[in-house]
Amino acid sequence: MGEPLQDMHMPDGVGPGSLNANKLFLGNFVHSKTREELEYLHSAGVFVDTTGVIVAIEPECDLAKAREHVFPRLGWESEHVQVVACKPGQFFFPGFIDTHIHASQYPNAGIFGKSTLLDWLNTYTFPLEASLSDLNKARRVYTACVRRTLSHGTTTSAYYATIDVAATNLLADICLALGQRAFIGRVCMDHADLCPSYYRDESPAASLAAARASIAHIRTIDPDFSLISPILTPRFAPSCTSDSLRGLAALHAETDLPIQTHISENLPEIDLVRSLFPGSSSYAAVYDDHGLLTPRTVLAHAVHLSDEEADLVARRGAKVSHCPASNSALTSGTARVRRLWERGVEVGLGTDVSGGYSPSVLEAARQASLVSRHVAMGLAEGKNRETAKLTAEEVLFLATRGGARVLGLDDAVGGFEVGKQWDAQLVGLAVVDDMGETETHDGKGGDDAGNVDIFGWETWEERIAKWLFNGDDRNTKMVWVRGRLVHSRQ
Amino acid sequence: MGEPLQDMHMPDGVGPGSLNANKLFLGNFVHSKTREELEYLHSAGVFVDTTGVIVAIEPECDLAKAREHVFPRLGWESEHVQVVACKPGQFFFPGFIDTHIHASQYPNAGIFGKSTLLDWLNTYTFPLEASLSDLNKARRVYTACVRRTLSHGTTTSAYYATIDVAATNLLADICLALGQRAFIGRVCMDHADLCPSYYRDESPAASLAAARASIAHIRTIDPDFSLISPILTPRFAPSCTSDSLRGLAALHAETDLPIQTHISENLPEIDLVRSLFPGSSSYAAVYDDHGLLTPRTVLAHAVHLSDEEADLVARRGAKVSHCPASNSALTSGTARVRRLWERGVEVGLGTDVSGGYSPSVLEAARQASLVSRHVAMGLAEGKNRETAKLTAEEVLFLATRGGARVLGLDDAVGGFEVGKQWDAQLVGLAVVDDMGETETHDGKGGDDAGNVDIFGWETWEERIAKWLFNGDDRNTKMVWVRGRLVHSRQ
Known part of the structure; x- marks a missing residue:
């Protein structure tokens, strides 16, 4: 322990974090x-x-x-x-709140070369995620990830696991055992053209059944979802069929569970979504048209949202997870947090490991500050340029209360008030x-x-x-x- | 010591870094x-x-x-x-090579608010630098800075100290005692309109005399400048009169000592230089016209150099210290390393504490990678966009061999070859x-x-x-x- 405690009174057998002491x-x-x-x-x-x-x-x-x-x-x-x-x-x-992190990608933190989103997925990400169906490997990776994020002060994480139900359930078990508040997302991806043959759900029905299986497991270990909650996780529009997206929306309507996915991370991805969903007017509209744009939806990235999309997101009360380290590392773009706030969208921070290289929310806050300055540098001189910059206070808000709002926890955590949890x-x-x-x-x-x-x-x-x-x-x-x-x- | 050594043979009284053992x-x-x-x-x-x-x-x-x-x-x-x-x-x-760091600003690392260069100097920087004429304070600050940079693996630093000769000499003494290879720059700034009354040289003659006094001191502690070398340090064009710039050029001609200064960091600074030196065709030309653009000149930042200026720098054999963390933090701009390389300019990395928030060259390398991606994002799709990105290998080159070339040490350090120093x-x-x-x-x-x-x-x-x-x-x-x-x- 780095700092011995002053005036600490510990009855025999009661540690400083024991639940049964005031x-x-x-x-x-x-x-x-x-x-x-x-x-x-x-x-x-x-x-x-x-x-x-x-x-x-x-x-x-x-x-x-x-x-x-x-x-x-x-x-x-x-x-x-x-x-x-x-x-x-x-x-x-x-405590810090990480609104977007792929626990399954933790071993790749820092490894991305010169790739951008779509080649990065195929080169680095899918092979690693698929390999975690080996539960010994999954235990090793997930334990390391949860321990590390706790050491960085992350008290709540919204995790993406993999498509494997057993490994996803193991992540839930590990979070409960190590005491981290967590949303556990079993990843749904069933589009035969867009997902690799070695790593995809066999059908929309299989995808939904797997989601339900993971929810059922979490209900057995934390019946009220008081510390560990499932989160419905369509990976992103290009990896999902319309049927599976609709199925997850129905599951949300049935359970009121939160939803997490990705949106508008980079330009080729947006082109791909346009070609895959010609009936929807925008990327945000794809989710809306499938019933997935809700007050409980967490949208990661939102780098290139049009004004109309941002307004749609705001009207639906959906939230955004800003992932600045990832967006810089993968050359995705610079998300405009101030603009989202001005349009009424709540924003939190995501480390987005391993698109983001660091599991530290403090690093994400630092990068949010720097990226906001790159946003400013991209604007003409004037008021907008000055206001685009985020202050230290604002990025620390994103890391705490902002994240709590994004995850629907603002009554529970994010600040020090009577009635909130410690x-x-x-x-x-x-x-x-x-x-x-x-x-x-x-x-x-x-x-x-x-x-x-x-x-x-x-x-x-x-x-x-x-x-x-x-x-x-x-x-x-x-x-x-x-x-x-x-x-x-x- | 974090890692006990295997097979270490140490005769009595001889430590693992003793000079008198092979x-x-x-x-x-x-x-x-x-x-x-x-x-x-x-x-x-x-x-x-x-x-x-x-x-x-x-x-x-x-x-x-x-x-x-x-x-x-x-x-x-x-x-x-x-x-x-x-x-x-x-x-x-x-070992890492930091080609640009203000030891005197170390206590302000991380403190910059929403400022940009010129207000940052007046708000945060000049008051702190001026206060280091208190030698007890200077000893505390410089010792902390040198210890920290050594702990980050920085074996060579090109330091800016302050205008105070005694404090500057103290920095040289500390580097010698702690064993860091260093260039020690007594800062010259004598422009009565641009420097605060409480922190400037009284005249060009006083500025030069102070520079000579610091050189003389370093000659007494390291006669061959084998570990500690003076470096002529006109702060930047706006803070110097033409007389002092010419005086330093003459001193360079006399001594062949290296030179360090700043160039083209942000747009208001460039406008200021234009108004102060109407007879010169560009910022780079100001230094060239005063005889300061030489193969031994280290130019920090070079964010907004025109093609003509970059070519002039290349022709003169002057070098550039790229300071990515600083340029992002102070909203200065995104320096284009690839373009400088393509035009034949040697580039190294600078932490630029405290415009840069971190004294770590590894962090500077990381930021060089990220900033190069922001450069890429500012370009149209195509070859230039892809090549603007720097690889891990390239930013680690900047941190070592690149820095060695910038400081004229490429025969001595930066890699492992027979004849080089360890x-x-x-x-x-x-x-x-x-x-x-x-x-x-x-x-x-x-x-x-x-x-x-x-x-x-x-x-x-x-x-x-x-x-x-x-x-x-x-x-x-x-x-x-x-x-x-x-x-x-x-």
Whole structure:
């Protein structure tokens, strides 16, 4: 554990993330107040009950005040409360939400050559995904992926698995065991012309039956879908027949389960969709015409949406997962987040591993900032150019509350409010001592302090900017989902 | 130290980087063969003498063969040779070369808001640089910067310091003490209208005298400039008078010292140069007209050079430092590396801290790859669009041999050849075990293994791509400059 905890009280046998203890978090809390603004709560206390729900937030709170005033009010017995306090300079931040990640592609992170979407799928992606029908391989890959994303502070992931039901179910089991909130998508792809013969569903009926089988499994391990939920996953329009798209829409109508797919990632893909679905007026219309454009639909990429398509997406209440690292790496284009917001579309961030090279949502936020500057550079001088740029506050909103809205979790996670669940990370930055050497906040040197060097004169806003641009998993000291400690640095 | 060494023989009191021992490096060596191609030497041996120079490279070499055949030929006594052997999967790679970094701006890494060049200078940069006339502060900042860049595998840096001579000299002292090869630039800026009153040289004469004072200091600590060299540093055309530019050109003619400056970073800056130097036909012509465009000149950015300017730069043999992270962060533009290469201009990479947010050349290489894709996306479909993209091999060339050429060090460093100096890093990637857990190559788990997960089926080319896109300082296990061990992970 990188940072020993101050004032931690742990009854025998109860770890710092045990579900059966009430918890008090003390110190600095930073979260999005609005899209434009972070709120900084200092010397505050957040009280989390045994079910992982925030039941009180007290400004100007220390342990003495909590014991004297708050525990009695909550009916908590002081000696059984676990207390986790920040060191000076550390802060609690909402857990990150990855609205688009292919767990099955994790081993290919960073491998894409000079490919673009359609050749990338055939060269790198389909062979790897198909190979995960070997459950030993799937276990290895999925465990590595879930552990890594937890270490990067990802408390919720919307996963694409593969077409294999058993391997998809294994991913659900692993997320439940490791404690990550997750949407598990068994991938539907049944178009005989567009999917490789070695990796496709045999028919629309087979595709739907497999989707149902995976839903049934998840219902056995998490009956209320309270931590692990199925998500209907037509891969993207070109890989699906109209029949399977309609079948999934019917399944959505029956179950109200969320839907995830891809849209308008690159130009040849859009041409392909146009030729495959001549009866629909646009890519977005393909999904709409098949009943898949709903308030519970997550559309990854949306790079090249026309204004009409963006308006259609907004009218249907569908959401967008912005995947900046992937879009740059695969030369797909530059998605215009500001324009989507202005048209009323909710946006979150996706790492899109392995189109995106990194499983870190912090890296995705960093890339969202940089890509927004490339959007700006593509525009003529003037107001639009200036406003296209996203601020540090805005990309961190995308990474937390934005993602929660995209996944329909805005009542549950994404910020620190009473009634929300404690999905959070403890962030610590390195301190430069008087001699120019780096140490951690508790005075220990060493390699685990991370790359963010704090000199001591920085404002809180500047610390957050430094974390955004140079932070990595080393700065994420602890991670909790629904009150359970699911990761800590050793 | 993250990775214990196999077969390391260390006589009492002699560390693995001691200058007074001959050294044998065994295992995998990866370096640029050409701009397009990496060369992979496996099971090889590289023999480095007590002066840090590579004296032999043997394919298919192990310790027994070295002892039997090579040591006798070299006249080395076996028992006094230090042996450093890679673990399986580890490899030696040339040290990175940062052709443009402002050590004085290191504390601002990641802090730039929505600014662009000219307001960024006044808001963030000049106040910080001016404050480093406090030598205690300068020592703290420069030590942190040099330690960090060494930890990222940077064996050579071309630094901008500040206008303060004492602080600039301190940076030179720190680089020498910590063992980093460095060019130390005392910043010249004397234009009364363009530089803030609190941070500028009083006159061209004062500017030149200060430059000479810093050169004189470096001559006392490294008389042959063999590790630490001065570099003449007119900040950029708008901050210098014609008199000081001409004075520096004369000083170059007198000393043959290298020159570094900025060029054509963003559009308002170019307009400003046009208005300040109406007698010159272009930004590049301003430097040329003042005698500063030479084979020893390093021009940072070169984002918006016209074809005529690029040709002029090529004719003069001047070099370009490409700073992709900075250019994206400050919304400066997208530099076209392929075009510069096609016109005969040598290019290296610059982190450009703190216009660039990261002191890592590996991050600069990653950004060079991504920015080249943004260049491609700005072009019409066709051959140019495809060729604009830089491969992993090409950006790693930029980070090593390209940088060496830019700084006039191509005979000394940048690759592994007999006669070159041993400026190198040992790179290790993490291994995913059968259960999906990460461990280091020596079987130890823990947080220091880094973010690059190797599953075991990857080709060497794929391992390098994974390192490029997800690697960080944790993968750089050891760093040597001129045979001296200057960094190792604890």
